[in-house]
Amino acid sequence: MAQNLMPMADCHNDLLLGVLHQQERGIADPFGDFWLPQLKAGGVALQVLPVYVEEQFIGEGALRRTLLLLECAWKIEEKYKSDVAICLNRGDIAKAMSEKKIALILALEGSEGMGSSLEVVDVFHRMGVRMMSLSWNRRTMMADGVGERDTGGKLTALGVQAVAELERLGIVLDISHLSENGFWHVNEVAKKPFIASHSSCFELRDHPRNLRDAQLKAVAASGGFVALNGFGEFLSKTPTVESYLDHAEYAVNMIGSQSVALGLDFMKDLMGHCDPILGGALTPLDSWPFVGGLDRPADLANLGPALTARLGEAAGQDVAWKTMATKLDSYLPEK
Numbered sequence: 001m002a003q004n005l006m007p008m009a010d011c012h013n014d015l016l017l018g019v020l021h022q023q024e025r026g027i028a029d030p031f032g033d034f035w036l037p038q039l040k041a042g043g044v045a046l047q048v049l050p051v052y053v054e055e056q057f058i059g060e061g062a063l064r065r066t067l068l069l070l071e072c073a074w075k076i077e078e079k080y081k082s083d084v085a086i087c088l089n090r091g092d093i094a095k096a097m098s099e100k101k102i103a104l105i106l107a108l109e110g111s112e113g114m115g116s117s118l119e120v121v122d123v124f125h126r127m128g129v130r131m132m133s134l135s136w137n138r139r140t141m142m143a144d145g146v147g148e149r150d151t152g153g154k155l156t157a158l159g160v161q162a163v164a165e166l167e168r169l170g171i172v173l174d175i176s177h178l179s180e181n182g183f184w185h186v187n188e189v190a191k192k193p194f195i196a197s198h199s200s201c202f203e204l205r206d207h208p209r210n211l212r213d214a215q216l217k218a219v220a221a222s223g224g225f226v227a228l229n230g231f232g233e234f235l236s237k238t239p240t241v242e243s244y245l246d247h248a249e250y251a252v253n254m255i256g257s258q259s260v261a262l263g264l265d266f267m268k269d270l271m272g273h274c275d276p277i278l279g280g281a282l283t284p285l286d287s288w289p290f291v292g293g294l295d296r297p298a299d300l301a302n303l304g305p306a307l308t309a310r311l312g313e314a315a316g317q318d319v320a321w322k323t324m325a326t327k328l329d330s331y332l333p334e335k
Contacts, residue, residue, distance in 0.1 A: 005043030006304035007097070009321035011227035011263035012176075012198035013297065014109075016049050016069050018270040019076070031076050034269070035297070036083060042300030045097050046325050048131060048197060048263075049073055050109040057112075063120070066113030070127045073106055086128050089335045093325055105328060107131035107174065107197065111162065118161055125169045130332060131197065132166055133174040134159050135182070154185035167192045170333030175199075175219070176209075176229075176263070183215055193223030193331060198263030200234045200247045201254075207234050213254060220259035225323050226251055227263030232289030241293045241303070245310045248319055257315035261324040262303075268295045 015035045022030035039047060057065040077086050085096040086104045096103035106128045114120045124132070134155065155163070163186065166173050173194040175183050186194060196219055202210040211219070211226065219226050228247050232239030235247060251260045268290045293299055308316030 005301055006308075006317070007045035007321045008043045008300040008304055009046035009262060009324040010044060010297070010300070011048045011195075011261055011324060012050055012229070012265045013047055014050055014052055014265070014267075014270050016072050017052055017054075020069055020072050023072075029079075032080065036080060038297040039102055040083075041298035042296075043304065044102055044297055044300060045321060046093060046103045046105070046328070048105045048107050048328075050107040050131075050197070051113075051129075052109040053112045060115075062112035063115065066108065066124075067127070070106060070124075070129070073104065074128070077104070087332065088128055088130065090329055090332045091335075092332065093329045097325070103325075105130050107133075109133055109174075110135055110177070114162075116158060118158065118165055121162065121165050121169065121171070125171060129171060130328075131172050131174055131195075133177055133197070134162060135177055135179075153179055154181045155189070160185075160189050163189055164191075170331065172224075172328070172331040180208075180212075180215075183211075183218075187218050187222070190222060193327070195219065195224040195327075196226045196263070198227055198229040198231075198265045200229045201250045204247055204250055205235055209234050216251060216255050220255035223327075225259045225261050225327050226255070227261040227324065228319075230262075230264035230291060230294050231267060232291045235291065239289055239291045241291060241306065244291065244294060244303075245306060248307060249310055252311055252315055252319065257311065257318035258323050258326075260319045261321075261327075262300075262319065264294070264297075264300075266296050 019030045019035065051066055051069040053062045053065045073086065077084055084102045084104050086106060087093050087096060093103045108124060108129055111132065111134050163173060173186065173190060174197045175186055175194055176196045176199045178186065196211060200210045201216065202212045216226055228251060230244055236243040248260065267288065271288065294303065304320045307320050311319060
């Protein structure tokens with residue numbers, strides 16, 4: 001982390017997908033060449049790295065793709081062990097930050113890699129996964145995502161079992177991308193805190209990926225936190241950095257700064273490296289609503305001061321990093 005920067009924590013950056021795609025195209029070290037300097041320039045002290053499985057691998061190929069992406073993360077740590085540390089147990093985040101390393105949490109964005117085999121969760125846990133969602137926008141064997149709104153789907157019986165298994169292992173459940181009915185089903189059956197890794201406020205931007213006030217309150221009441229998404233489509237019709245700060249201020253007023261964090265979901269550099277079939281949407285990159293000044297990790301160097309200016313010093317620090325660092329550590333299993 002660069003000197004004199006506010007530490008920043010981000011709950012969602014799909015950089016593993018970008019790294020693997022570039023490596024498959026012959027780029028030797030995309031993490032060291034681009035992502036690590038970006039993270040350091042932004043003051044990132046804690047980063048969640050989700051594993052997302054692209055459309056072309058859904059089915060039996062999903063498990064292989066998931067394992068390849070997880071191995072990509074472990075190879076990054078092996079090569080850059082003086083810069084990053086994958087955190088597995090309680091106390092690891094604070095240890096990494098005290099050593100001036102970027103603390104990494106491995107996550108699964110969707111359960112496609114599991115198929116119908118709940119036992120695979122143990123394999124993922126052994127590979128370092130400490131956060132998981134049951135679905136992306138699509139339907140899985142566990143639940144419906146927000147792209148399946150008309151079905152009215154909740155969790156499947158297997159999905160309910162999966163929630164209990166995740167809680168047993170110390171893998172925090174992520175409800176971003178889950179259908180609204182699925183969300184409320186989680187709220188009924190969960191015994192431990194659950195989080196939203198990259199969702200913003202529905203009252204400010206009517207979008208199915210955003211959370212309604214009652215959902216924000218339910219996440220906070222569970223002991224979890226809501227990490228706010230920075231993708232322009234979820235912020236405003238004309239998104240700016242101020243739009244993002246509006247969502248932060250709204251969420252803090254609704255549930256308190258100790259339940260609000262950052263989940264930026266930087267896509268601009270990622271989409272330039274990945275196949276156009278990603279997510280099933282053949283959308284030209286120049287038509288995506290990116291937020292100028294909030295495009296990539298280095299921009300977090302300016303977001304921290306903007307948060308404290310808008311929210312006040314204590315609340316701004318909470319949202320920038322303290323909430324996420326404190327709560328994620330408390331969810332991790334004891335050694």
